[in-house]
Amino acid sequence: MKIFHQKNALNSFVEEERNKNRTIGLVPTMGALHKGHISLVKKALLENDSVVVSIFVNPTQFDKKDDLEKYPRNFDKDAELLKVVSDDIVVFAPTVDEIYGDNIKSETYQFDGLDKVMEGEFRTGHFDGVGTIVELLLRTVDPDKAYFGEKDFQQLQIIRKMVEIKKLPYTIIGCPIEREPHGLAMSSRNERLSPTTRDEANFIYETLKTAKTKFGTESAQEIVQWVESEYGKHPIFDLEYFEIADEATLTPILKIKNNQKYRAFIAVYADGVRLIDNLRLN
Template sequence: MEIFRDQQSLRNYIERQKEMGKKIGFAPTMGALHLGHISLYEAAEKENDLVISSIFVNPTQFNNPTDLEKYPRNIEKDIEILKDCGFVDAVYIPEVSDIYPEGLSSQQYDFDGLENEMEGKFRPGHFDGVGTVVEKLFRQVKPDNAYFGEKDYQQLAIIKKLVEKQNLPVHIHGVPIYREKNGLAMSSRNERLSPQQREPAKLIHQTLVKVNDWFRIITIPEIYRRVQEIFEDQKEMKLEYFEIADEDTLKETDFFYQDKKYRAFIVVFVGDVRLIDNMHLT
């Protein structure tokens, strides 16, 4: 597996691969790799000649400096995981100066309102940071296909809109959420959970399963009330928000229409660790 730590060496490698007609699959990450990331590489390996990953903790998408400081980092462990998984041909580990040569700042985007829903209400500017780093990485790696997990469903929708708006020649693929045995969605932030917190955190996924059972049987206000009740008695967990939204527009809905697709979104603090999850409602 090739390891590139600067933009110039990556550029030379990409040019050689393009000259040979290689189709490139790309999965950008912020490191702290887990089986959810491996599922992205596995999906990419099936559809491309070459799989490239990147590891870069992007400062401009963090609203909370403490969250940025505490974000788990272990580059050497990540490199070993990439080597062992067998799906990845190269990894790009850029410096901040490679991504932000003119200093840390985000481009401002119009994602047709997708950026104002859910996470956008709680993390202003977050998706400008996401769009900025993803666009820069796409322009450097020049992938044919890029892979993102559906755990960050709103981010996936934003990136699809980014590609459309910026006319980038990349096809975006969503990969299903990879879960731990107890149902907890795999996330790099899970590393910050204590053993005592990890088991109760399964309640997040269990709640979504209940919501799917209630879907089309009871009213949306009643579903919201029941979800609130579930977390009211949890000492270690605090519900930040729960929404049922249209999968295409991400706008919250108060009624089920037969011709629409819906998804339930939930964000819960377990101690000081913020965990997100979602589920398509069937």
Template sequence: MEVFSEKRDIIATLDTYKAKQQTIGFVPTMGALHQGHLALVEKATQNNDVVVVSIFVNPTQFNNPDDLKKYPRTLEKDISLLATLSKDLLIYAPTVEDIYEGKTASESFDFDGLEFEMEGKFRQGHFDGVGTVVKRFFDIIKPNNAYFGEKDFQQLQIIKKLVKKQHIPVNVIGCKIHRETNGLAMSSRNTRLKPEFIKEAPFIYKTLKTAKMYFGTKSANWVTSWVEKQFANHQLLKLEYFIIADVDTLKLLKRKSKNKKYRGFIAVYADDVRLIDNIALN
């Protein structure tokens, strides 16, 4: 397993694989790895000749400086964890300077409105930051396949839109949400949860599952109101939003259509830790 901190070195190494026409898989992460990340890496290793895992806390996608400061950074532990999966992985853990070359700023993107829904309403500039760093990683690594988790479903849809609009030759693959045994969606942020919030956080997924059941017979407005009431009565968890949206446009559902697919999206504060999750409704 090789660890790179400079793009020129990983580019030179990847060129040797490309010369042999071998396929390159890519799993971008911000570190603090968990089993959800490892599942992405495992899928990538099954379907590619070589796999690159990036570990980089991207400053341009944080609209809250305090959140960026608190984001867990566990590089040595992450490398050890990846070594248990495969000795053949390439790890790219660049500095901010290596990625941004002295200009730590986002490009501006048009994602056909996807960027203004849900997370976009609460995290201004977030998806410009995501698009900027993913585009740079794609330019450096030039993968055949890239793997993203469905927990960040809006991000997944935006990356697909980025690839389409920028004509980037990469296959973007979404992978199912990995959960703790209690149902809580795996996230690097979970390591920051205090004990009392760890105990209560599974309430999020429990509520989503019940919302899915109700969605079969009730209106979207009814289901949304029901979810909001559940959190209004919860002493610890604070709902930021629950939205039922079309999976393609991410626009708020107003009236059900038999030919459309919908998901329920949720963001919840557990003290100062912001947790997101989603569920397919039909």
């Protein structure tokens, strides 16, 4: 397994691959890898001749310094996990200085309103940071395809919009959410939950599934009120938001329209850890 820490070394590898007419897949991560990440890597391996997995905790997408400092990091464990999957994986693990130099700052993007709702409403500047690092990684690795999990569905739509706006020649692939046995969406942040809370966090997925059964027979407002009521009864969790929105525009639903796809989005605090999830409703 090749590990690169400098962009120049990675660029040389990419150039060699291109000279051999080999296709390249990119899986951007912030490390603390789990089965969700591995599912992206396996899909990338199936669809490309060579796969680059980036491991980089991006400071510009954190709106809270405390959250950045607590984000789990274990590069050796991540590398061993990837090696089990395939010896042919290429890891790009740059330092902050290598990526940003002396200017740790986000570019400002116009995402056509996709960044103003849900996560964007509660995490100031978050999506500018996401757009910045993903654009930098895409331009550095120059992949044919890049793979992202649907757990961060709003992020996925924003990355697609960024690629469209910037006219970048890369295909963005969304991959299904991987879940723990009891339903909790896999996330690096889950490691920070107590064992008891982690077990009870299946409540998040269960409320999403119930919302799906209610969708079409009850109004969106009624479903939102039901979810808020359920979390009001559950002292372990602090509900930040629950929204039913159009998948394409992420606009909160006012009235169900035919031939449009809708998805429920949720953000919850548990043990001081922020957890997000989503589920397609129709």
